[in-house]
Amino acid sequence: MVWLLLLFALVLWFVTYKISRRNMYKLASLVPAPIEELPIVGIAHTLTGSPVDIMETLQNFSYASFKFNGILRAWLVHLLYIVVTNPVDLEMILKNCLDKDNLHRFLRKITGNGGVFAPVSIWRRRRKIIIQAFRPKITENFVEVFSEQGEILVKKLEPRVGTGTFNLWPYISTYTLDSVSETAMGVKLHSQDDSKTPFLQAMTSMLNLVCQRIFHLWLQPDWLYKFMPQYVMHEKNKSILHDYTDQVIKTKREEFEAEHKSRPESEQKKDYDLDGYKRKSFLDLLISLSGGEKGYTNIELREEVLTLTVAGTDTSAASMGYTLLLLGKYPDVQEKVYQELYDVFGDSDRPLVKEDLLKLKHLERVVKESLRLYPPVPFIIRKALEDTKLPSGYVLPSGSGVVVSIWGVHRDPKYWGPDAEKFDPDRFLPERFKLEHSCSFMPFSNGPRNCVGYQYALMSMKTALSAVLRRYRVVVTEDALHNPYIKVKLDVMMKAVDEYQVALERRAPKTLKSNEHVA
Template sequence: MIYHLAAADPEHMSNESIAEHLDEIIFAGQDAMADVISKIILMLAMHPDIQERVYQEIMSVCPDENSELSQEDCSKLTYTEMFCKETLRLFPAASFVGRKADADVKLDDRHTLPKGAEVIVAFFKMHRDPAIWGPDADRFDPDHFMPEKVAQRHPYAFLPFSAGSRNCLGFKFAWYPVKIVLAHLIRSYRFRTSLKMDDLVLLNWSIIILKIAQGCRSLWRNRRFLLAASRIPGPPGFPPLIGGIYQFYGKTDVELATALLDISQRYTSPVKFWLGPLLMVVVDRPEDLKIVLNSQHCLDKVDPYRFFRVDRGLFAAPKELWKRHRKVLMPAFGPKVVDGFLPTFAKTSRSLCRELERFLPAGEVNIQYQVEKCALKSICDPEAIQDHLETIIFAGSETTATTLATTLLMLAINRDVQEKVFQEISTVCPNPFEREFIDQGALSQLVYTEQVVKETMRLFPIGPIVARKATGDVQLTQVTVPAGANVTIPIYKLQRNPQYWGSDAEAFDPERFSPERTARRHPYCYIPFTAGLRNCVGIRYSWQLMKVALVHLLWRYRFSTELAMEDLQLKLSMVLRIENGSVLRIERR
């Protein structure tokens, strides 16, 4: 797939863009599917009569729990599909979707979306609208999707995968694994819970980004825009400077989403509100949705997606880029390709079943966690790992190359250290260019060379800051870090702390890593690759590559520079950079 993408559009398909596509296809798709399956199982547990009916249908189609479900078998599971759709109706994976109108979009005789408006499609509200689904809209009832009832509804009344020109590319991909996983699970297990529908607590993690700074003056002068906006109902505001921002100030992301939903419920769709100069329009009528989602002028995603740096992948790419990428990606989601995954789906499903076996004595299981774990395992099998080797090697090489360049800079600044390293190399690995390779035995004898590299990484760690999230209470020596806290590790500060490295901690001195001095320090004073359970897996790869490179470079060349340590200009962010240390003098030995 990567080759197909790059070959089809080499000008616009950058490595970053391909990486974002893979993130969406693999991780976003797997996470969304796992979330849907866990909700489906919860609905089965809460409705034993429906669970039994689904079980009977599955057993009638495929009674052998060890047999595989074909595409034809899946198509026969009509009630099972109705049940899955009802789950997605009440609990859509995305409660809202945003689009940006790049031209006026006429909805009906009374309403026109002006160019520049942000359009919010309120799936959650529409899927529970009594005007569409009847007075029992909040009740779980798979019969909502009986053919005769579906025929009476507008086709855009149910949009779990969005719709129109920018609908979910993998929607067909999602139905097969959901049915197959459900068939495997329900043939083996019966699920129960004491929870009722009224007990469920729904959290919406949609985040609204407030944009005030740009375009206030020009928007105020754009009277046509304001006139069109004034014709759309909505809460009072003070555009373009303040808008309705006072209604959202100080709220959490959950409270923001709740406030947005409240606005859409108090006004008839479409409804507008202002976030500073940003016009937001909420649309939840199926008739309007069909227009919005199929309009060529509503293909760009809203600006806030850029906040998450996902605006180069298919999910939120600009319109023109999206068109090119979708055209290239479509063959990878064709029926034959999707059908070819059926054996994999079955394998993953059986794996999940085997995992659940160990929870039988306890009688309960965190199904969300288990499904997500199984989904992750399904993309980390040996074949998948082979596919990621190129990324692992090149990403590792880039960081190793940066460290190697910094080491050469340190040797150029500290000529006495460079000479000492050269003498060690001459003793251990004379004439390295005449050898087929430098073996591990020789590399292990480059003790001082390794000290030089370690001292370089002490002063200039590639990752100056590392962050983790505590999923449970963590007892430290004096305090407890509570569950849910974000733990930040300032490696740069740690490795320059005079308390651990002495009063000359800012100086370059490889002798700090002599065996006797190392033995006196806490081992976690030095963690350039981090440490613990999630330390860098490429430590050995990095060390060997740097040593071999230094042997060859220093045997043949001498490096120098006029820079001193105090001249170096550092740029600290997620990655540590030396802004002015790239150019060195070089001479043949």
């Protein structure tokens, strides 16, 4: 009798559940489906492989959407996702669907409610302060940090010159971590001197664990995850990240309060002074801009600083890696970059200063083309809280997740031409770069929740790349040279499978070459 009652309750729940979602089913049925879709499981069977397999599946769905005006549905058992590559539809989505999808909860377990992953109510309140902290007059002062760390990167690469191919990732990821750590928290982490620093290892491990949870349904329930072997590592690494950041914040808070009290009473009310914040970190700025003692709590500060550190480290490192790989694959483009660098720096070893960045036009085009083909965040997932009619005529059902495929929109021949897959930095020449729609190129998202650190990231990448390319020629293997594509995997950020295998050759000073020629 008890079993019958349980069975009846289960059937009743199932019928009620189905009826409550009938509108979603109806609207979803009008959206084109991938050929891989199966009854009940949808496309879940296609997302059970390795990070490489998952990335390839999402790429294929993006390409398939081109046939249907840039939209495709994807049932993940009971979860509905709509893959979108149409830039006109994407503009409406990114302006109106501001809530992050529930999958972001796994990232929030690391960073908390930092601006990138926070619910709208928290994000909206904090966004105003973050925008002030990323003002150009502030971020340009960090070029000195990027330049210092870029010179360290060059020295660390020196022993690799002429030794054949090697894994570039440990070098560029420690450069970006040291740069972000110093600019975000005001502390020198020195990970370029020790790539096994606990903070970097913990962050790398956490991102890998998060990616596993996002794409493997059995790892998603919190109650079940606690019984999995990954849970112990998850909690250990989270503690490392939180404890380190908390200690930095505690120290900075004490420094801020001591400095504030040491001012004349007439100046104590003035918490923010641009001139006084040169080379100050974002943590200093957030404490001051939010109201000092009455502003952000230590937990809120940790959320923002840790989000910036996690988001900024791997994205910039991956972008630098792709750029160097592409320059190795296209030696003629690399020589143009070197000539531009020589025109600015000559044979000198002087560090880059912020005025130099404006002169590096070709390098910037190269970086942007690299970001177009290999955006470090190839997919953004938003949540539709209500039925949303798109310009294309399709309707996003309430409760569905929206997969914004940056990978797809950046490679759509409709907007980038028949050679959309080709690496061509001259696409970004002023006379050629005329996009039909702003969402056709958005490596750092678009709309109200776009990345406020876009210019900061560009400055960091250009500074480090210029330091490397002035001294070394990047070379790839013969196989890589004749293969225009870079095999990638999805590990929250999109990374190269080979971890950016390159070789370096030392560049001889041009004055020396000229003298040898005369002799």
